[in-house]
Amino acid sequence: MVLYGQIVIGAPGSGKTTYCDGMQQYLKLLGRDCYVVNLDPANEVPYTNTNNDDNNNGDSDGKIEEEDQGNNSQLPYDTILDVCQDIISLDSVMSELNLGPNGGLLYCMEYIEHHLGEVIQLLKERLGIPKDGNIQASRAYLLFDLPGQIELTAHSNVVTRIAQRLVRELDLRLVCVQLVDGAVCLTDVSKFIGAALVCTSSMMRLELPCVNVLSKMDLLQRNSNFNIGNIKDREKSGNDSSDDDDDEHEVHNDNSPLPFNLEFFTQCHDLHRLVDYLESNPMDFMANSNNNSGEIDPKFDYTEDPEYQAAQARTRSSKFYSKYHKLHHELCEMVEDYSLLSFLPLSIQDAESVGRVVARIDKCNGYVFLQENGSAGNSGGQSNSNNMQNMFSSAIVADSEWSTGVLQDVQEKYLGESMFREDIAELKSDQKERMQNTDKVDETIK
Numbered sequence: 001m002v003l004y005g006q007i008v009i010g011a012p013g014s015g016k017t018t019y020c021d022g023m024q025q026y027l028k029l030l031g032r033d034c035y036v037v038n039l040d041p042a043n044e045v046p047y048t049n050t051n052n053d054d055n056n057n058g059d060s061d062g063k064i065e066e067e068d069q070g071n072n073s074q075l076p077y078d079t080i081l082d083v084c085q086d087i088i089s090l091d092s093v094m095s096e097l098n099l100g101p102n103g104g105l106l107y108c109m110e111y112i113e114h115h116l117g118e119v120i121q122l123l124k125e126r127l128g129i130p131k132d133g134n135i136q137a138s139r140a141y142l143l144f145d146l147p148g149q150i151e152l153t154a155h156s157n158v159v160t161r162i163a164q165r166l167v168r169e170l171d172l173r174l175v176c177v178q179l180v181d182g183a184v185c186l187t188d189v190s191k192f193i194g195a196a197l198v199c200t201s202s203m204m205r206l207e208l209p210c211v212n213v214l215s216k217m218d219l220l221q222r223n224s225n226f227n228i229g230n231i232k233d234r235e236k237s238g239n240d241s242s243d244d245d246d247d248e249h250e251v252h253n254d255n256s257p258l259p260f261n262l263e264f265f266t267q268c269h270d271l272h273r274l275v276d277y278l279e280s281n282p283m284d285f286m287a288n289s290n291n292n293s294g295e296i297d298p299k300f301d302y303t304e305d306p307e308y309q310a311a312q313a314r315t316r317s318s319k320f321y322s323k324y325h326k327l328h329h330e331l332c333e334m335v336e337d338y339s340l341l342s343f344l345p346l347s348i349q350d351a352e353s354v355g356r357v358v359a360r361i362d363k364c365n366g367y368v369f370l371q372e373n374g375s376a377g378n379s380g381g382q383s384n385s386n387n388m389q390n391m392f393s394s395a396i397v398a399d400s401e402w403s404t405g406v407l408q409d410v411q412e413k414y415l416g417e418s419m420f421r422e423d424i425a426e427l428k429s430d431q432k433e434r435m436q437n438t439d440k441v442d443e444t445i446k
Contacts, residue, residue, distance in 0.1 A: 003172045004367045005142035007163055010179030011195075011201065012148045015348065017043060018054065019179060020145045021076040022348035032141045035080040037123065039162070040147040041108035042101075043075070044084035044091070063238050087112060087119060105149055109158045116162060120169050129265040141174070141367075153202050160206055175366040177357075178202055182214030182345065186265060189274045193328055196268060196335050203340050209364040211344065213357060214265070218347040241289050264412040268341045271332035274323055279312070345410055353410070 006023070008016050020036050027034035075082070076228075088111050093104040112119060127140050144153075144166075152159050166172050178199055185192040205208045260273075267424040315321055335341055344360060347353045 002367050003140055003142060003170055004370075005144065005172055006175050006177045006361060006365075007144045007146060007206075007208065008177045008179065009146050009149070009153070009159070009206075010148045010215075011181065011198075014148060014179040014181045016040075016145055016148060016179055017076060018348055019213075019215065019346075020143050020179070022354060023143060023358075024077050026351065026354050029143055030358075032137050034141045034143065035127070036077045036143045036145060038075065038079050038082045038084065038145045039112065040107055040145050041083055041088055041093070041112070042147055043145060044089055044108065045083075064090075081119070081123050083108075083112060083119070087115065088120065098119055102149060105147055106151060106156060106158070108151060109147070109162075113158050113162055116165055120166070123170075144174075150198060153205055154198075157205070163206060163208060173367070174200070175211060175361050175365040177361065178210055178212045179215045180212065180343065181216055183216040183219035184205075186214070186220055189277050189330065191348050193271065193274060193331055193335075196271065196341055197331055198340050200335050200338055204338075210340075211357065211360050211364060212341060213346045214343045215346050215348070217345045217353070218349060262345065266345065268335070268345045271336055272298065272329055275329045275332060278328060380439040393398065 004103070008020055010016050024034045024036055088108050090104050090108055093099060093107055097104070097107065099107060128318070146159060163174060163176075167174055180195045180199065185195045198212075199212050203212075264270075343352065344357050346357050359368075
């Protein structure tokens, strides 16, 4: 029986450690023996001694040494192997070799690669795998938490070599889970295009099945529901129903930072359509929410200022503007030409969202074909025929767990009742005219 696992990468701050913690808890609830291997030399929490009693220095030092012998209890997840304690840590490398953070991290990863045989042997001992390499009795599911610096995948093959050796020596079915901070990238077109380019590059360099995830969707929900929460508060205070209808109308039209719905950003088709919205300022989204909630006087809306519009016109007529747009257009076309990229939205605190991501990962690493009832070892011709039929059926059938209706439900759940809209100053006047015409039609009907 082979081992299954995930290798988790992503930019710093994208939520890799939180993902490993939540995924470990979820998989344990499913009955899987899930273990986390911390391969990030910078993912360490130094022990802080809170005992200020000078008379008991000896006793406190003894307690610290006893706790240091075990796993790093200050990490959010339970580790079966932590390189910061068992192999090497970034702080020690920076202090002893006088290296910076990025250079020290690259040195640590190359050191781990050079001593990967000892790391694998230590991992086998803790998993209970015998020295002869027989892993028939092991049912471990491994999560590898890796550092997120782009230098490790863009300028070095150290992560690729580590993953290939893990697959070869542990007979491991690995899937690369690449996290992208959705709360940041979905509010800025240029950042989303950059994230798409980085994800495509990592997919080709790692040479593993990849699942790209838009993490922290709950934070995006919090921002998009800023105005909705204020409306609900006013409803509780006893506002008239007519005022509620007007506020609800504003929510549907003025509460979203990007011009397309969630399905566009998960499928990543026709990314060049985003180039026209590079000037969409993500701060305008919060300004609109504040305006709708009544916290800021609408007369201070700078997007309607003639000087601001004149400055925008001068910027769009410059050579830099045309080159900037051309560069992003070429980047989008390059990502589209490979046709490798798609994203899954994830809120790690939502069990349903985590379950959909797990279903996609199980399909990528083959865990979906694992028979838990122990009949996988039967050699009957009928059993082999059924297994082959199930494999081809799973390969050709589309992912029903991410159908269009499901994505619409996810968008409604994460973004409330708001829809994406064009957040460009030049289009706001047209939108206001359409809203006024709609109000006139409603009054005529009444």
